[in-house]
Amino acid sequence: MEERRLLQELRAQRRGALEQMVRCYSGYVYTIVRAVLGEAVTRQDTEEVVADVFTAVWKKAAALSPEGSLRGYLAATARNMAKNRLRVRGGELPLHVDVAQDARAGPEQEAERQEQAQLVRQLLAQLPERDREIFVRHYYLGQTLAAIAQVLCMPLSTVKSRLARGRKRLLRQLQERGISDEYLA
Numbered sequence: 070m071e072e073r074r075l076l077q078e079l080r081a082q083r084r085g086a087l088e089q090m091v092r093c094y095s096g097y098v099y100t101i102v103r104a105v106l107g108e109a110v111t112r113q114d115t116e117e118v119v120a121d122v123f124t125a126v127w128k129k130a131a132a133l134s135p136e137g138s139l140r141g142y143l144a145a146t147a148r149n150m151a152k153n154r155l156r157v158r159g160g161e162l163p164l165h166v167d168v169a170q171d172a173r174a175g176p177e178q179e180a181e182r183q184e185q186a187q188l189v190r191q192l193l194a195q196l197p198e199r200d201r202e203i204f205v206r207h208y209y210l211g212q213t214l215a216a217i218a219q220v221l222c223m224p225l226s227t228v229k230s231r232l233a234r235g236r237k238r239l240l241r242q243l244q245e246r247g248i249s250d251e252y253l254a
Contacts (some may be wrong), residue, residue: 076139079130087097090139092220096202097140098147103209104194105151108186118154122147185248192242200235203228215237 075093078086102118110118125146126133133142141176193201202221214232216224 072139076133076135076137079127080133080135080138082130086130087123091123094140094143095119095123096206098143099203099209100173100205101144101147102151103205104190105148106155107190108183110154118150119147122150125150148215175192188243188246188248189239190238196235196238200231203231204235204239207232 075086075089079090099115100117102122106118122143126143128232142196167253196204203217206217206220207214212220214228215225216247217223218228221228228241
């Protein structure tokens with residue numbers, strides 16, 4: 070369903086419009102929320118903010134401009150809600166089990182891991198939007214390629230080729246920056 074039509078369906082509070090919005094834009098909203106929150110919150114907190122974004126848009130749907138951009142409204146809402154979550158948390162960083170295990174390896178290794186993770190996020194941000202969404206859906210959200218193809222209304226072969234192209238590009242850029250193959254495994 071195209072964005073204009075979906076916006077009309079949302080404004081009219083029609084059945085199925087919320088589900089369609091979530092299906093079409095969950096990866097997009099997740100990417101924005103994750104970019105704002107970074108490592109400051111758990112994945113569960115990130116997913117909660119994403120759900121809150123869709124709930125907020127649904128509740129305000131009737132007030133949305135029929136000429137406006139649903140993507141733009143979702144992006145602004147996602148950014149603002151993620152920033153609010155950071156403010157509420159007061160900057161506290163949650164201690165994840167995997168971080169605690171990494172910390173036992175030593176502060177130097179943990180600092181290097183964090184630098185590499187930040188670099189990967191920066192390189193991901195440079196991918197074309199659709200390629201980035203496929204990458205995030207597959208590697209961060211754990212979605213199958215078939216599910217991604219269905220949600221994005223793309224042929225499976227297109228999803229596969231875009232994922233492979235994005236993976237090769239990231240690998241090349243990481244290797245150019247001296248990131249070892251050990252990190253990439």
